[in-house]
Amino acid sequence: MSKEIISFEASKQWLARALERIPTGSQTFSKSYLQYPVGHAPLFLDRGQGGRVWDIDGNEFVDLVAGLLPVTLGYRDPDVDNAIKAQLEKGISFSLATRLELELAERLAEIVPCAEMSRFGKAGSDATSAAVRLARAATRRDRIVICGYHGWHDWYVGSTVRSLGVPEAVRGLSHRISYGDIDAFRVVLKAHPGEIAGIIMEPMNSAEPPVGYLADMRDLAHAHGALFIFDEIITGFRYALGGAQELFGVTPDLAAFGKGMGNGMPISALVGKAEVMHLLDEVFFSGTFGGEALSLAAAIAVIDKMRREPVIEHLYSFGRRLNAQLAGLLRQHDLDETIFLKGQPCWTILVIADHAAATKEEIKTFIVTRLARNGVLSNVTHNICYAHNEQDLNDCVSAYQNVLTELGDHVRSGPGRLGAMLGCDPVAPVFSLRSHSR
Numbered sequence: 347m348s349k350e351i352i353s354f355e356a357s358k359q360w361l362a363r364a365l366e367r368i369p370t371g372s373q374t375f376s377k378s379y380l381q382y383p384v385g386h387a388p389l390f391l392d393r394g395q396g397g398r399v400w401d402i403d404g405n406e407f408v409d410l411v412a413g414l415l416p417v418t419l420g421y422r423d424p425d426v427d428n429a430i431k432a433q434l435e436k437g438i439s440f441s442l443a444t445r446l447e448l449e450l451a452e453r454l455a456e457i458v459p460c461a462e463m464s465r466f467g468k469a470g471s472d473a474t475s476a477a478v479r480l481a482r483a484a485t486r487r488d489r490i491v492i493c494g495y496h497g498w499h500d501w502y503v504g505s506t507v508r509s510l511g512v513p514e515a516v517r518g519l520s521h522r523i524s525y526g527d528i529d530a531f532r533v534v535l536k537a538h539p540g541e542i543a544g545i546i547m548e549p550m551n552s553a554e555p556p557v558g559y560l561a562d563m564r565d566l567a568h569a570h571g572a573l574f575i576f577d578e579i580i581t582g583f584r585y586a587l588g589g590a591q592e593l594f595g596v597t598p599d600l601a602a603f604g605k606g607m608g609n610g611m612p613i614s615a616l617v618g619k620a621e622v623m624h625l626l627d628e629v630f631f632s633g634t635f636g637g638e639a640l641s642l643a644a645a646i647a648v649i650d651k652m653r654r655e656p657v658i659e660h661l662y663s664f665g666r667r668l669n670a671q672l673a674g675l676l677r678q679h680d681l682d683e684t685i686f687l688k689g690q691p692c693w694t695i696l697v698i699a700d701h702a703a704a705t706k707e708e709i710k711t712f713i714v715t716r717l718a719r720n721g722v723l724s725n726v727t728h729n730i731c732y733a734h735n736e737q738d739l740n741d742c743v744s745a746y747q748n749v750l751t752e753l754g755d756h757v758r759s760g761p762g763r764l765g766a767m768l769g770c771d772p773v774a775p776v777f778s779l780r781s782h783s784r
């Protein structure tokens with residue numbers, strides 16, 4: 347069993363201090379008090395090991411967030427950490443390229459269907475933004491179609507409700523469409539003939555791709571002279587070693603990888619067909635840290651381990667078992683018409699609907715805060731890592747058992763009861779982007 351939660355007092359105190367020096371008290375909206383209510387969940391972590399983390403109050407959690415999905419293998423994975431240490435003995439950032447860059451690019455070419463050539467960055471946003479610039483350069487067109495979440499840069503975030511600071515002229519060039527809706531893509535293509543540089547999309551998140559959808563989207567893009575780009579920042583090194591393009595058998599022109607490729611080290615990759623990638627000889631995607639060696643060494647170690655050991659299989663099998671247990675509990679507590687398990691087992695999203703007795707935000711906040719009290723760190727997703735083990739599974743299931751029993755009782759007591767029991771304001775979404783269709 348997870349140890350008993352002591353309190354979240356130290357997190358609360360550090361947040362008060364942090365807010366004086368750091369806007370939002372965090373570098374990431376989704377890791378901040380905006381998503382984890384103060385005093386009801388941890389806000390600062392101290393360390394991790396395997397599939398678990400410890401906060402600054404000394405509380406221990408099974409971590410179902412996994413750093414927002416970069417931690418694919420687990421915290422302090424010995425193979426990755428040893429590769430980093432070995433490279434550290436040689437140096438971190440150099441004055442010229444290192445052989446590691448080619449060693450990684452060659453591995454990517456072997457495992458990712460579209461990765462004839464690669465370039466590296468640090469954040470996922472580097473790779474998605476480079477993909478968009480490259481598509482614009484390759485087609486000499488300005489407009490871009492987007493489908494999913496793609497990072498913090500102007501071209502993308504200007505299309506969301508958090509567009510403050512993005513020039514109107516830039517916003518006007520991005521066209522958002524919903525996942526699964528090929529007609530929406532047709533409408534944009536028709537409205538802007540000869541102007542669409544490409545479509546960048548998450549190949550899947552919560553909703554399954556309708557039959558033939560991804561291939562049809564690719565064909566439609568190509569028929570209009572636009573590039574077809576997968577954002578595999580999450581699906582890469584998770585859905586399959588070669589990403590969603592391997593799993594679904596649809597090869598894009600370009601793809602962006604990040605998150606899981608370094609098991610927590612900051613590294614991303616823009617990969618793609620050589621004929622397009624060669625344009626990067628001219629297109630400016632160039633930075634001081636693109637060849638930073640610790641992250642390259644980590645990514646090579648991740649790939650080698652994933653090839654050697656049944657990592658991807660474990661992400662699926664652990665996720666499947668957790669989901670099966672959770673689905674049973676949801677039925678048992680009459681919550682299966684309120685909470686739906688969506689996505690692939692390796693990355694499952696709990697899609698929450700409004701209930702007659704409580705809003706979806708109240709239900710989400712209840713789950714996040716009560717799971718935390720029961721020793722599970724969650725943002726209502728299951729971000730599985732290779733280190734998650736039987737004990738972690740059992741602890742997650744017993745935490746869910748407690749939380750859903752309580753949740754079921756509260757919502758059965760009628761409207762208002764759950765809200766009153768929360769003890770904090772319900773968390774609002776950072777923005778609602780993913781097509782959480784039921």
Ligand SMILES: Cc1ncc(COP(=O)(O)O)c(C=O)c1O
Pocket residue numbers: 414468469470471472474494495496497498548577578579580604605
């Ligand atoms: C699908 C997807 N694309 C792009 C990004 C941006 O990556 P980063 O936050 O590393 O810039 C994210 C981050 O959550 C993501 O989930």
